[in-house]
Structure formats: C-alpha cells, structure tokens
Amino acid sequence: MNKNPNTGFILIVDDNPTNLSVLSEALNSEGFRFRVAVDGESAIAQSERNQPELILLDVQMPGIDGFETCRRLKVNPVTQNIPIIFTTALADMDSKTKGFSLGAVDYIPKPFAQEEVIARVRVHLQLKQLTGFLEQQVSDRTKALQQAQVKLVQQEKLSTLGELIAGIAHEMNNPISFISNNILPLKEYTTGITKLLLLYKQEYPNPTAKITTAIKDLDLSFVLEDMPKILSSLQLGSERIQNLSNSLRSFSRSDSDAKILADLHLGLDSTLMILQHRLKANGDHPSIEVIKSYGTLPQVNCYVGEMNQVFMNILANAVDALDEAIMQGKMSNLIPQIQIATEIDSEQLVIIRIADNGVGIPERLKKRLFEPLFTTKTVGKGTGLGLSIAYQIVVEKHKGVLEVNSQPGVGTEFIIKIPII
Structure with a gap:
C-alpha cells in the first residue's frame, strides 16, 4: 500500500x-x-x-x-x-x-539512518505540497480578479478585490495554522526525548554492544543537535507565511461604505510584502532594491482597501518598468530601484512619492496614462485599468491629486497627494 x-x-x-x-x-x-x-x-x-x-x-x-x-x-x-x-x-x-x-x-x-531519511523526505514533501497548494490558490484567485477588473471600473467599487484577497488569506491561514500550532508541542516532545536519552546515558553509562552500534549508526549526538535546528527552520518558514497572510488581510480591508483613520505606511508595507516574489532575484534577473524614506505621518481619513489598491497598481507598474529595462539590457550598470518617500506639505496634504529607475514614459504618452483601457505595455501584459482605477480612487473618492513625472531612460515618479481630513 x-x-x-x-x-x-x-x-x-x-x-x-x-x-x-x-x-x-x-x-x-x-x-x-x-x-x-x-x-x-x-x-x-x-x-x-x-x-x-x-x-x-x-x-x-x-x-x-x-x-x-x-x-x-x-x-x-x-x-x-x-x-x-x-x-x-x-x-x-x-x-x-x-x-x-x-x-x-x-x-x-x-x-x-533509515528513520532520518524517511523523516526528512516526509517533511520536505509536505512543505512542497503546501507551497504548491498555496500557489494554486493564489493563481486561481488572481485569474478571478483579472476577469472582474472591468466590472470593478464600471461599478466604481473595489469590494470584490478585497473579498478575493481575504479569501486567499483565509485559505493560507488554515494550513499554516495547523503547522505552526503543532511546532510547539513537537519541540516539547523533542526536548523531552532528548532529556530522556541523556538520562539513560547518565544512568546506564555502559550500554550493550548492540545499543552502542545503533547509537553510532544513527550518529545520535548529531541527530539530537540537528533536530532543534530543523524545528527552528520550520517555525521560521511558517512565520513568514503567517506574515504574508497578515499582509493580505491588511491589504484586503475594503471599508468602502465609510472612511476611517488609517496608517498609510502599513498599507505600503503590506503591498510590498505581497509583491516580494517579484522583488527577489530569480535566475539572471537581479533583485529590485526598495528604498523607503518614511516621514512622520498622522493617521489619514480614507477608504483603506481602495488606497491599498492604489499602492498595488503603482508599485506593480514600477516593477513592470524595471523588468522591461532589465530585459532590454538597460540596467547593466545600474541597480534596479524603487524609492518610496512620504511627508506632509505646507497645505496639510500627505505626499507619497513612488519612483523607479526603469524605462520611463515618453512625453506624448503621459497625458493618456490615466485613461481607462490605455496601456503602454505590450499586448497581453496590461489591461489599461490599473492607473485609471488609481486615478479614480485618489482624485474622485479622496479629493486628492495623482501626478506623474517621467523621462525616457531615467525612470518614472508617481506623486499621490491626499488631504489629511
């Protein structure tokens, strides 16, 4: 069997x-x-x-x-x-x-040692299975999100997005909670078994030849030393997935019926956490450095879920621009960077600047960036909805300002201005 x-x-x-x-x-x-x-x-x-x-x-x-x-x-x-x-x-x-x-x-x-081989194989097969499950869940929800984007623009709502991401967070939370909740008792069992073995060694310092051979074959000292390290690695991995789940839940807040006071830095950090897989190095693709220069901001009265969507659209576009520059060989002497700066200006507006050093945007296209269904990306890589949604949220729903500065070959900067009250 x-x-x-x-x-x-x-x-x-x-x-x-x-x-x-x-x-x-x-x-x-x-x-x-x-x-x-x-x-x-x-x-x-x-x-x-x-x-x-x-x-x-x-x-x-x-x-x-x-x-x-x-x-x-x-x-x-x-x-x-x-x-x-x-x-x-x-x-x-x-x-x-x-x-x-x-x-x-x-x-x-x-x-x-047969037991060790089986134990390690089982652990890593289970981790791979969990990772595949989570990736499939994210993939399924992402496809559903893409199909819903046009409808979101037409209805001027983003509640569906929040529900989708909250669903992903929920699906992630159940299996990872199972793993993390079992790590502590497993640590206790391991500690107890270790103490018991050491006690046996102390009480019976001269074991039989058969037991001595078994201890040598197992390399008992190494196993006792290595088990806590394996458990620590499992705990670190589960904590990272829990942090991602928390970021998804924070990102998906869609309080669309009323504005509430919110920490915009938390929204930016949650969005960056979700985009981590695109910021890391992969093969010949270098990592993208994120430089944060956060000022001291008060909590801002806003629609939290929708502001997070603005951050996602603009940061994802910055990553796309850097990816394109890398593929074109224009980053050979540069470190791909995204810079995020926040401050309060003299007019009591919260200013958020998100800049990249990617390919930049020609002057003739800048005026059309916020038009629905307009995109500067190649066919199949853009829907033309992201920036139009961002503009609608910032300007129409928050009475703010969304501007863009760009120079081909130098990079692009988006400037978001939101009234504190």
Missing part, C-alpha cells in the same frame, strides 16, 4: 550501489515511488523530461559533482523549483554552507 500522499516520485542520484540499495529500501518500505540516476548528467536529463517531487543528491560523483548538478538544476526554469536534499559524508561547515547557497533545502549525512 502506498503511504505517500504525493503522486510523483523521488529521484535518487548516487553512483554507489550500497547507498542506492539503502535509500531504495528505506523509500520502498514507506511506499514512496522513486527512480535512480548514477551521475549528475543523467539526473539533469531525467529531471527535465519528468520532474520529480524531490531529489536525493550525492555530493561526490564521477563527472560533474553534486554541487555542480544542483547549480545546473537551480538555474534551469524547468527544474529550479524541485527540492534538493544532499546526501553526503562531508560534515564540514563549508560543504554544508555551499550546498545551501546553491539552493539545497537540507542534507542527510552518511552513513544513512
């Missing part, structure tokens, strides 16, 4: 028949499907043809070693998201650091 909830398979990469036998037996005993590759080149070829759920990768192999194999897998868009666990006898910190820097998610020391 297959105990593995995943329908995919695990790829074992090792040239040693003994290691292959041990790993195969361990995985097979728990009902995991697996395939085998004996060198890095064939592992890459197999992964490109049929992506595995997880790769157990030996470091020391003939031809290209495990480190180079990992590097090639991670720069290939087809295979870059496959979790890789190194299997290695190298215990030095430099080797471990190198493996993690190349994108590996974990390592299993040799000689193998």
